[in-house]
Amino acid sequence: MEIFNHxxxxxxxxxxxxxxxxxxxxxxxxxxxxxxxxxxxxxxFTGGISVEVKYDHxxxxxxxxxxxxxxxxxxxxVQSLGGSRQVLIRLQPKGDxxxxxAAPGExxxxxxxxxxxxxxxxxxxxxxxxxxxxxxxxxxxxGDELKSDGSxxxxxxxxxxxxxxxxxxxxxxxxxxxxxxxxxxxxxxxxISLVQRxxxxxxxxxxxxxxxxxxxxxxxxxxxxxxxxxLSRKAEPEExxxxxxxxxxxxxxxxxxxxGITMAALYFFGGPQxxxxxxxxxxxxxxxxxxxxxxxxxxxxxxxxxxxxxMPQTKDNPELARRP
Amino acid sequence: xxxxxRWKYALVALVLLFGIIYALPxxxxxxxxxxxxxxxxxxxxxxxxxxxxxxxxxxxxxxSGLAIEGDHLVADFPNADVQAKAADVxxxxxxxxxxxxxxxxxxxxxxxxxIHASSMPLGLDLQGGVHFLMxxxxxxxxxxxxxxxADDIRSLLREKNxxxxxxxxxxxxxxxxxxxxxxxxxxxxxxxxxxxxxPDLVVRDGASTGDRxxxxxxxxxxKLRELALATIRQNTATLRNRINALGVSEPLxxxxxxDQIVVELAGVQNPAEAKxxxxxxxxxxxxxxxxxxxxxRAVEAARTGNVPPDANLxxxxxxxxxxxVSKRIIATGDELVDASSGxxxxxxxxxxxxTLSASGAKKMLDFTSANVGKPMAVVYVETVYDTKIVDGxxxxxxxxxxxxxxxxxxxGVFGKQxxxxxxxxxxxxxELALLLKGGSLAAPMNIASQSVIGxxxxxxxxxKGLRAVLLGLGxxxxxxxxxYHLFGLVADIALFFNLVILVAVMSMIGVTLTMPxxxxxxxxxxxxxxxxxxxxxxxxxxxxxxxxxHAAIRAGYDKAWATILDANVTHLIAALALTTMGSGPIKGxxxxxxxxILTSMFTSVTVTHAITAxxxxxxxxxxxxx
Numbered sequence: 046m047e048i049f050n051h052x053x054x055x056x057x058x059x060x061x062x063x064x065x066x067x068x069x070x071x072x073x074x075x076x077x078x079x080x081x082x083x084x085x086x087x088x089x090f091t092g093g094i095s096v097e098v099k100y101d102h103x104x105x106x107x108x109x110x111x112x113x114x115x116x117x118x119x120x121x122x123v124q125s126l127g128g129s130r131q132v133l134i135r136l137q138p139k140g141d142x143x144x145x146x147a148a149p150g151e152x153x154x155x156x157x158x159x160x161x162x163x164x165x166x167x168x169x170x171x172x173x174x175x176x177x178x179x180x181x182x183x184x185x186x187x188g189d190e191l192k193s194d195g196s197x198x199x200x201x202x203x204x205x206x207x208x209x210x211x212x213x214x215x216x217x218x219x220x221x222x223x224x225x226x227x228x229x230x231x232x233x234x235x236x237i238s239l240v241q242r243x244x245x246x247x248x249x250x251x252x253x254x255x256x257x258x259x260x261x262x263x264x265x266x267x268x269x270x271x272x273x274x275x276l277s278r279k280a281e282p283e284e285x286x287x288x289x290x291x292x293x294x295x296x297x298x299x300x301x302x303x304x305g306i307t308m309a310a311l312y313f314f315g316g317p318q319x320x321x322x323x324x325x326x327x328x329x330x331x332x333x334x335x336x337x338x339x340x341x342x343x344x345x346x347x348x349x350x351x352x353x354x355x356m357p358q359t360k361d362n363p364e365l366a367r368r369p
Numbered sequence: 370x371x372x373x374x375r376w377k378y379a380l381v382a383l384v385l386l387f388g389i390i391y392a393l394p395x396x397x398x399x400x401x402x403x404x405x406x407x408x409x410x411x412x413x414x415x416x417x418x419x420x421x422x423x424x425x426x427x428x429x430x431x432x433s434g435l436a437i438e439g440d441h442l443v444a445d446f447p448n449a450d451v452q453a454k455a456a457d458v459x460x461x462x463x464x465x466x467x468x469x470x471x472x473x474x475x476x477x478x479x480x481x482x483x484i485h486a487s488s489m490p491l492g493l494d495l496q497g498g499v500h501f502l503m504x505x506x507x508x509x510x511x512x513x514x515x516x517x518x519a520d521d522i523r524s525l526l527r528e529k530n531x532x533x534x535x536x537x538x539x540x541x542x543x544x545x546x547x548x549x550x551x552x553x554x555x556x557x558x559x560x561x562x563x564x565x566x567x568p569d570l571v572v573r574d575g576a577s578t579g580d581r582x583x584x585x586x587x588x589x590x591x592k593l594r595e596l597a598l599a600t601i602r603q604n605t606a607t608l609r610n611r612i613n614a615l616g617v618s619e620p621l622x623x624x625x626x627x628d629q630i631v632v633e634l635a636g637v638q639n640p641a642e643a644k645x646x647x648x649x650x651x652x653x654x655x656x657x658x659x660x661x662x663x664x665x666r667a668v669e670a671a672r673t674g675n676v677p678p679d680a681n682l683x684x685x686x687x688x689x690x691x692x693x694v695s696k697r698i699i700a701t702g703d704e705l706v707d708a709s710s711g712x713x714x715x716x717x718x719x720x721x722x723x724t725l726s727a728s729g730a731k732k733m734l735d736f737t738s739a740n741v742g743k744p745m746a747v748v749y750v751e752t753v754y755d756t757k758i759v760d761g762x763x764x765x766x767x768x769x770x771x772x773x774x775x776x777x778x779x780x781g782v783f784g785k786q787x788x789x790x791x792x793x794x795x796x797x798x799x800e801l802a803l804l805l806k807g808g809s810l811a812a813p814m815n816i817a818s819q820s821v822i823g824x825x826x827x828x829x830x831x832x833k834g835l836r837a838v839l840l841g842l843g844x845x846x847x848x849x850x851x852x853y854h855l856f857g858l859v860a861d862i863a864l865f866f867n868l869v870i871l872v873a874v875m876s877m878i879g880v881t882l883t884m885p886x887x888x889x890x891x892x893x894x895x896x897x898x899x900x901x902x903x904x905x906x907x908x909x910x911x912x913x914x915x916x917x918x919h920a921a922i923r924a925g926y927d928k929a930w931a932t933i934l935d936a937n938v939t940h941l942i943a944a945l946a947l948t949t950m951g952s953g954p955i956k957g958x959x960x961x962x963x964x965x966i967l968t969s970m971f972t973s974v975t976v977t978h979a980i981t982a983x984x985x986x987x988x989x990x991x992x993x994x995x
Contacts (some may be wrong), residue, residue, distance in 0.1 A: 257943030
């Protein structure tokens, strides 16, 4: 069975100006979204208290809000967790940050237990079938540390991969891969910001995994580019790059589909804990696949990749040749 | 004409067999159980078993198993809710002489356990429990050090008859101690004295105005770093001691980064109980001893309850022998600076070296000068605060336990530094050193984050996780078989074995399985098939280019390999970075991904090649089913 015509020769690089412009626009839009709307940081990053509640029967989010409101619990964030029977209630730490920041610790954590208990009491009053699944407390300091750790990890990944590609391929490949990588991460974060999906630790893990996944895709195409450059006698870069994308197209899309299938299974059956992870991965797969086809190679062409950069290093040194 | 060497078949067969055996324990789910351990020398025999059985039957708690295994009694229950109730019933029936802990009893058969095959430990999100992240206040360590040095410098200057105006800590933390002297000569004398007495201090002359000559002594940065490290290690050890007393089976107490400690207690549903123990305040008291542990007088006092008015009756830690201790306190834990274990040069026996602060040293010197040859006891006092509701108000009720951790004869006159010798073995010495230091808990700790996960949620997560893995796997298997026919089926077998080997390796290393870890497994399965897609596409290409089937297989594997290697190495770099991210959900995911990439390289390439060679090996082929 074959979905793709193996003789296809879609002129992807012919459209490079359009695709690059779209990629740049998407990046700008994503940065704009991140700056204006920001990410809907989860408890892991903001600190505060969260209570996860499960009901035996369907519950309306509005009813939960009303129940909390009546009990005098201020500014709760109520979210549905997959389906209509589980909700997550989030509360920011009290004391305007100052008191909470100066002395978190045992006092704050004991208060968290009390808050969780009062939330449950309020919900049980309205609906006796409410059961506490879990509750957590995170101090704001921990959240700040995580944010910086996450950024460091992302930068480490990108640089590590860049160095590897530089050694295995060539400088231009490393630069093209990194530029596309930055694009993928930004656009993925942009989509998360656009839909205001909660950004927690598992989503961060997923974003880092997207980097791994999407670089995988690029490397496969780059590998083919290197191979075709070495094989062909007269290598017209645009043609070689286009042929590489076309010959690997079937693989690029099939792999994305297969990985997408597993992530969809995770999304629909894995429960609310991994929702964020699966959806982020799905977004990343789409973005990464498209950028492998439309963005990475045009950058490579623009950087001026040529046959001679990719030939295996030969002994003849121009310095030596010049000597008599 | 097979191009696949025989030794590789053997390797593949061996690895698959190994994978199956070591993954197998995970097919035996552990059952919730309650573990009973006897303390204070109480018996654990058939009568205790009967007592537990009677109590459970009386409260209508159904149990599926009850047996004495070695030094503990284990009762199995059908689910976590019953388990929690049963623990309360058993606790009530047996009283204080037994610790009752929630546990997950393994159902792995003995022959698997004999070859060290065990199932993956489950994370808190899969079995319920409490998680704490403790932040150690390193500032307090610096404060304490600087205050102590200020104290010591004062008494040193007095001792050397150097007149000073003031010795105070500088306003900013970590900036050292400011000493103000009256003359330049005094200053250089003080500088020399401090430098020789305290090599860990850096002494610098400061600005002098009129008759005020300033000297600054600051703690060396490497000493501070060393202290910070020692502090967190000591706090971790102290926590471990306390949590062991809580009776949680297999608690996780782990240092994370420079100033955090992760505590995970599986099965515990009430964080208040755990917090109480973690937040206990411990201190030490050096006291004059009256006799030795197990003395006839002490035994008599323990039997009759007639304790002399100037003494307390305590028990010795470990041996539980009664001992009489004078009420007079010589020095307390606050005055203890350091305790470390080592070996006595003269006798070759284990010892513990103790250093006291200046004020403690003076009191110790006074006491020992008059009491050589008499016993001295170290009493360990631990205070736990219970919150009780009295008249509608919350009242903190302290609950204190005291025990003697060391009782030795004073061999000579000593003050600042002394040693306890005659300890039975190095382990005992290091335990004593730890307890002594634990008595002056190195730095206060805060709970920086906590989460409580209910047991039913854990069950729920396991089911959902399992369903997601099986469904994800099933769908990919189906898709691959449809798209690549026979080669797809071969890839399917490899993918299935990838899951088996991944689980086997994770079980062997003892990776804790968490929900993000399961997500990592699913992602690994989805991406592992990529190598096979690459190979299959290459084989198709080769066939289109007119290669013979055998040549197409060979060229397909050869050419795809370079690509697979490059793609996986870059992916590996990403996974490696994930594993460096603390110990939270990201790490669990990263570790799974890392192992998954490595196993998938083996199964997707070597295993499929072996099967393909086996199928097509010696046959003449016209076409390939790919």
